[in-house]
Amino acid sequence: MGMNILVAHGGGPTAVINSSLQGVVEAARDSGKADKIYAARFGAEGILKGDLIDLTQVPASTIQKLAHTPASAIGSCRRKLTDADYPTVIETLKQYGINCFFYNGGNDSMDTCNKVSKLAQKEGLDLRVIGIPKTMDNDLDVTDHCPGFGSAARYAAESACELALDASALPIHVVVLELMGRNAGWVTAASALAARATNCEVLTYLPEVLIDEDRMLADIEKAWAKGRGVLVAVSEGLCGLDGKSLASTGLVDGFGHAIPGGVGQHVTDILIRRLNIKSRAEKPGLLGRASIPYLSRVDREEAYAVGRKAVEAALSGETDRMVAIEAHRGEKYSFDLFLTPLSQVANVEKKFPLEWIVNGNRIDDKFFDYAMPLMMDKMPDYAILR
Amino acid sequence: MGMNILVAHGGGPTAVINSSLQGVVEAARDSGKADKIYAARFGAEGILKGDLIDLTQVPASTIQKLAHTPASAIGSCRRKLTDADYPTVIETLKQYGINCFFYNGGNDSMDTCNKVSKLAQKEGLDLRVIGIPKTMDNDLDVTDHCPGFGSAARYAAESACELALDASALPIHVVVLELMGRNAGWVTAASALAARATNCEVLTYLPEVLIDEDRMLADIEKAWAKGRGVLVAVSEGLCGLDGKSLASTGLVDGFGHAIPGGVGQHVTDILIRRLNIKSRAEKPGLLGRASIPYLSRVDREEAYAVGRKAVEAALSGETDRMVAIEAHRGEKYSFDLFLTPLSQVANVEKKFPLEWIVNGNRIDDKFFDYAMPLMMDKMPDYAILR
Structure with missing residues (x-):
């Protein structure tokens, strides 16, 4: 029996947020552990309405096009969830039997992530929650920089x-x-x-x-x-x-x-x-x-990598973490990824x-x-x- | 004894006007017939001040960079020449011993070209004048389209x-x-x-x-x-x-x-x-x-080609013409170049x-x-x- 995963976008898109989505979908497929791969249609709005897109059977060639598709291919929203909304979120997660939830966004979204996770634990759900960083503004803390910023x-x-x-x-x-x-x-x-x-x-x-x-x-x-x-x-x-x-x-x-x-x-x-x-x-x-056309090659690679890493982390049992980037600015640039507690990045502005x-x-x-x-x-x- | 050539830009730059400049310089060099290659610093302003840039010795590697340099590498202006200005233009042409004059611009510039040519003939100068089309607005007549438009x-x-x-x-x-x-x-x-x-x-x-x-x-x-x-x-x-x-x-x-x-x-x-x-x-x-980054490959190729063609036309004795494009929209796009009288394009808006x-x-x-x-x-x- 495999896992059901859900990915959602929050806030304004970037040139590479779809590369992170590509990373999530391809890592889930490669793992062989995912039964269903869902995306929330228009972010939190879709989660609240129970309106998910089933990406499980979308052809690999379409998923690859995400690398050069701007904005959000699954839709996003600017709705900030209130305390009254969280029970509805939990309902949707239960309804679709979601085991891994990935929220791709900025510091507002990491706060949402953190609250969903806490409530799920209280309700006794087996849910792993991993935040995927995204913001062109580059104002997320802990991570050296954010996917979306480079482009x-x-x-x-x-x-x-x-x-x-x-x-x-x-x-x-x-x-x-x-x-x-x-x-x-x-x-x-x-x-x-x-x-x-x-x-x-x-x-x-x-x-x-x-x-x-x-x-x-x-x-x-x-x-x-x-x-x-x-x-x-x-x-x-x-x-x-x-x-x-x-x-x-x-x-x-x-x-x-x-x-x-x-x-x-x-x-x-x-x-x-x-x-x-x-x-x-x-x-x-x-x-x-x-x-x-102005997309940054490194930005796209990192956005893809943080998406993959989120899936790998959740499947290996991690939860309540955001993927963060450690940069090595040597003669040739390289990077590593690590996990940081959601609570450290939620609502903090760098x-x-x-x-x-x-x-x-x-x-x-x-x-x-x-x-x-x-x-x-x-x-x-x-x-x-x- | 070789020719002295002068190239000038008029009006707003495009993403590929420097590719036309590259075409002019490289064709002049390849011909073996050019003694001096001058460019007017800031278009008509430079011509009126006798302020020309000597490009004769600029390294080929610098000229090649024009292909990815936006705006005008030699400067342009929006000054519209008046009847009082033309004698000064003729003075500069005489002073530098210019034999071929290339003006790269839109329908205003083709009007200027035409007037310079007429006055030079009246003064008995041995001057060949060829217009090089340029306008992102695509509003020049006769030519199928203008370099600068595609990008x-x-x-x-x-x-x-x-x-x-x-x-x-x-x-x-x-x-x-x-x-x-x-x-x-x-x-x-x-x-x-x-x-x-x-x-x-x-x-x-x-x-x-x-x-x-x-x-x-x-x-x-x-x-x-x-x-x-x-x-x-x-x-x-x-x-x-x-x-x-x-x-x-x-x-x-x-x-x-x-x-x-x-x-x-x-x-x-x-x-x-x-x-x-x-x-x-x-x-x-x-x-x-x-x-x-949004530059059109075809646009760049055509802009380069019209610059070369202008030089080749002048060196073969043509004058009072603008280079125009004939497009072949078959399965694979191709184009030919031809010459059209300046008077047909001056001040006409398509x-x-x-x-x-x-x-x-x-x-x-x-x-x-x-x-x-x-x-x-x-x-x-x-x-x-x-």
């Missing part, structure tokens, strides 16, 4: 280089690039690669530092005066000295998080109005987590180290020592003939 | 697919994607690939059709009600029934063109305010013409065929018969398990 960082870094080249080849405006990452500046920091790979002036603003608009404008004006083009990279979550979002929409998502918006456009507006400098704002938004932010708008090389192997195999190498 | 179209198409997958995997908001193309909808049309390659509802609005906002909102509401996620792709140049931009910035560029802006955000705003549907707008903007727009927001398969071979080798093939 989002590459997107930010390489897009910033490309915009910087455009901005300096046709220096008729300051180009502002707004990047995702509400509270953590990990992804936006990667845009500072443009300061290293191009001859454009690049200023990078992370949400960890409150913004003094007068100083920001003065710094941009000084950079603009050099005549080599200016790229200003801003996190969507930038706040002013009063701690309020530079450009809030006033909206709140299902987890109760405020939805920021329009920070890039706001910076563009003040450049035009206050300095009379022509400017335009670009906001790739969700493309920063969905783009397959911020960008303040000491890596130089003068409020430059990023220290230490960040790139950390991030480069996660996002790309080598530095972009452009021909700039001017 | 911009792939960017729009594949980004739209990726956003559509994200929008349908986590259907908490209508996702609006704003794409470049002021007057011509060629690039925005490519986003309709998402209606074919994903299971998301996709509505596509081109600038060729005036927008009835009430009808647009009703169509989006109907699509949203299906619960499978909605992607709305809009051209930056959309106008309302009154013929005015849906969201104008009131700014004008150096060619006197109005700068549109914020159409995507405008659609998002009316969805939230009038229908109470959560929505977010993404605007990759200049990334749509600068992205190297619009998107109205008969390819279905019900105001869908794109006919005929467009994809035309565009697919230009942008990608095969359809994206995603795993969608929901």
